[in-house]
Amino acid sequence: MIKTKTSPGNSAAPEVGGGAPKIWLQRRSVAILGVAVLSAIALGGGLLIAFKHSLLPTFLNDAGIENVTASASTDEANPLPAGANLLVMPFEEMIVNITATSETGRLTSRFMKVDLALVYDQAQDEQGLVESRHIYMRDAFQDYLRQLTDRDIEGTLGLVTLKSELLRRARAIAGSNAPHELVILGLVVQ
Missing domain, CATH: 4.10.270 (Myosin, subunit A)
Structure with missing residues (x-):
């Protein structure tokens, strides 16, 4: 119709x-x-x-896809050379302001207290640059920490990223791969 x-x-x-x-x-x-x-x-x-x-x-x-197993172990990612002589260099406690977002969405400032220690290989640090550049590392660490937000350090991934970024800066300042690992002894956010 x-x-x-x-x-x-x-x-x-x-x-x-x-x-x-x-x-x-x-x-x-x-x-x-x-x-x-x-x-x-x-x-x-x-x-x-x-x-x-x-x-x-x-x-x-x-289907042609390989099975690959990944390991997140730092020992496999950064193996120690034969004859490595590891030393621990503690840093003084650092207190910095970080940016946080409140429940209402407003940006606020919080204090973050970090206690760090650097594990380095004295055999790879023949010129003693790690010890002599200690204050420059501390300054670079503080500059990086001030740029963080509370979400950057949230969870395990945040801590792993924090450690890797600080270790990368320590290696750049030392001019070698002597810095082996960065240990976070304490981390408190207000």
Whole structure:
């Protein structure tokens, strides 16, 4: 059944009646079915990965993807050379202001107190630059710490990033890879 509807200034346009609800229901059911199928596939894949199913490595290797195991151990990432003579150089406690965001979204200032120690290899520091550049390292550390926000030091990832950034600065100032590790003895945020 086709009706024509005219209005002043417009041409006659045919209007289809009766078939529109049927098409709409078909499209809706296809969309719901598609979402259900995709959800089932995602759930199955998630469960397969979560429970480390025995078929997963076989499936991945058939697709040409290698299984690689990563280790976050600092000993493997930065191995000690033979004959290493490790020394610990403590820093005085540092207190700096960091930027924090309050619950209302306003920027505020908080105090952060950090107690650090640098572990370095005396065998790689032949000229004694690590000890002589101690105050420059402290200054570089304080400059970096003042730029931080409370979210930068949140969680384990924040602490790992903090240690790696400070160690990178210590190595740059020492001019060698003698600084082996940075130990955070204490970290308190107001």
